[in-house]
Amino acid sequence: MISLIDTDGDCxxxxxxxxxxxxxxFFERIRERAVWRRPKLRMFGRTLRAPRLAAWHGDAGARYAYSGALHLPRPWFGALRELRARIEAHTGARFNSVLLNYYRDGDDALGWHSDDEPELAPGAPIASLSLGAPRRFLLRHKRRKDLACAVELRHGALLVMRGETQTHWRHALPRTKRPVGARINLTFRRIESGARAG
Ligand SMILES: O=C(O)CCC(=O)C(=O)O
Structure with missing residues (x-):
C-alpha cells in the first residue's frame, strides 16, 4: 500500500x-556488517552520548557533519549497494551516501530535527527505509502549530521525503514504553559538497 503523508504531498x-x-x-546482513558507533551530541554546552547507534557509509567524498561532528564515510558493502540500486530504481533519484540508525530497544530514539544540513543537495529527496521493529515517526510543521502527523514505520517500509519537506517540517522518532525489539533505519541521501570540520 502507498499512502500520502499529510505534508503538502511531499512525503x-x-x-x-x-x-x-x-x-x-537485509536486517541481519546490515546489523552484522555496518560500522556502528554511538555518536556524541553537543547540547547546551555539554557532550552527551546519543540514545542510539549510527553508521555513515557512502562514496569517498561524501563527508557529512551531523550531531555536531564531521563524519567520513565508510565504504558501501553488498547489502547497502543492493538496497541503493532498488531505491534508485524506485524513486528515479541518485544517492551517494546513507546514514544508518540502530535503535536497540524502545529507549533508543531520535529527537526533533530536519535533514537540512548545507552539504545535502538542495531539493534532492531523502529515502528512508525501515527494518525491524515498528516504531512511530512524527512530523510537525515548523511554523503552523496545527499541522502535525504520526505514522507507523514497519519492517520493509520506504518513506520518501521530497520537495520542501525538510524546509517546512521537523521529524522525530520518540522513545516508547512498549516492549519493542531492535530497529534499523537507513536514510539514503545525496551529498553535494564535502563538509568541512569546525
Ligand atoms: O529512524 C527514523 O525513522 C528516522 C531517521 C531520521 O530522522 C534521520 O536519520 O534523520
Missing part, C-alpha cells in the same frame, strides 16, 4: 516496499 510511504523475508535478510 510518500510505501508500506510493503520489501517483502518480509527480504527485509529479514
Amino acid at each position: 510518500v510511504l510505501h508500506e510493503e516496499f520489501l517483502a518480509r523475508a527480504c527485509a529479514d535478510d
